[in-house]
Amino acid sequence: MTNAAAVRPGRGRRPAADVRDAVLDAAGAMLLETGMRGFTFEKVAARAGVSKMTLYKWWPSPGALAFDAYFAATADELAFDDTHDIERDLIAQMQAFVAFLTSRDTAVIAELIGVAQTDSDLAAAFTDRYTLPRRALAVERLRKAQNAGQIRPDADLESIVDQLWGACYHRLMLPGRPLTPDLAETVVRNLLNGVGPS
Amino acid sequence: MTNAAAVRPGRGRRPAADVRDAVLDAAGAMLLETGMRGFTFEKVAARAGVSKMTLYKWWPSPGALAFDAYFAATADELAFDDTHDIERDLIAQMQAFVAFLTSRDTAVIAELIGVAQTDSDLAAAFTDRYTLPRRALAVERLRKAQNAGQIRPDADLESIVDQLWGACYHRLMLPGRPLTPDLAETVVRNLLNGVGPS
Numbered sequence: 259m260t261n262a263a264a265v266r267p268g269r270g271r272r273p274a275a276d277v278r279d280a281v282l283d284a285a286g287a288m289l290l291e292t293g294m295r296g297f298t299f300e301k302v303a304a305r306a307g308v309s310k311m312t313l314y315k316w317w318p319s320p321g322a323l324a325f326d327a328y329f330a331a332t333a334d335e336l337a338f339d340d341t342h343d344i345e346r347d348l349i350a351q352m353q354a355f356v357a358f359l360t361s362r363d364t365a366v367i368a369e370l371i372g373v374a375q376t377d378s379d380l381a382a383a384f385t386d387r388y389t390l391p392r393r394a395l396a397v398e399r400l401r402k403a404q405n406a407g408q409i410r411p412d413a414d415l416e417s418i419v420d421q422l423w424g425a426c427y428h429r430l431m432l433p434g435r436p437l438t439p440d441l442a443e444t445v446v447r448n449l450l451n452g453v454g455p456s
Numbered sequence: 457m458t459n460a461a462a463v464r465p466g467r468g469r470r471p472a473a474d475v476r477d478a479v480l481d482a483a484g485a486m487l488l489e490t491g492m493r494g495f496t497f498e499k500v501a502a503r504a505g506v507s508k509m510t511l512y513k514w515w516p517s518p519g520a521l522a523f524d525a526y527f528a529a530t531a532d533e534l535a536f537d538d539t540h541d542i543e544r545d546l547i548a549q550m551q552a553f554v555a556f557l558t559s560r561d562t563a564v565i566a567e568l569i570g571v572a573q574t575d576s577d578l579a580a581a582f583t584d585r586y587t588l589p590r591r592a593l594a595v596e597r598l599r600k601a602q603n604a605g606q607i608r609p610d611a612d613l614e615s616i617v618d619q620l621w622g623a624c625y626h627r628l629m630l631p632g633r634p635l636t637p638d639l640a641e642t643v644v645r646n647l648l649n650g651v652g653p654s
Binding site for chain 2: 345365368369371372373374375376381384385389390392393407408409410413414416417418419420421422423424425426427428429431432433434435441444445448449450451452453454455456
């Protein structure tokens, strides 16, 4: 990747990494404000102060940019702690996740997932650029805990992801009960300790 | 409710309950074939052999009819066993649920939930006529198990629902991993026994 895309006449060069960050910031903010409606290369380019050509060089579609930006927007907020105590770290992670979901207009996030169900290009971008990388980060932290003897050696780590994050998405997308902060601790304790008789 | 709506000149009366069942059957089949696209009172009425007026009397909107029909379509297939063994019954239930999701065109079910995210009337109908009644049935079976000492007395039953069914929906809607039959047993055992060190 050269930084030729970042040359702007009369204003000198911006390093490519800076340009990319500016685009992701602008795209992430737009996405979390308004969802995919009106999310276009044109609007993102204007907001980031770059040319549309720059975006076309780096991203094959608005969906690909949107979910790269979504992943970037969550990266700091949803970073995985590693205090060597998986219960504590998972509770912190789920609290951050519930806070992330509920501190925004939750309808926007539900809608992002919703529109991905009826648009296969968007679904592929969402899976490749958000779901799979987030899942990999979660499994990586769980594997460390498993190696440290804090999770049973025979436990299937992928299904743990579904039973923690999936529980929160379930309340968001099929809202039979409200998504509240206390759910974070409850789902972690349920799953680590089991809900069967002790 | 009188069965006046079921009077059809020249063809005699059909009992109201029969008419209602015929409508729910027709609507459920249509919904699972094509989703909400083209789901109209007109088409359901034609398929069920009733008048549109009959539908208007019983359902305030196509969404309300669609999700009553969806609930009715799942009622037999997803009935809760009670063999007095919650682990066995939950595994049977989750196997039936995964089979229900995957034996159809899964895109239709994901799409139903997807469109509910961007249509508030549809969302309300989905919650009232499907999500809440299904949740209540699950919690009822879990409560019996709790009373029988098969689930910890302090366990939050609502969150168990999210961690079982939500895990399956997570694979359907955010497909980082495929939704396969083995997930049914895995999620039940994970949650009942715990994934922490024994």
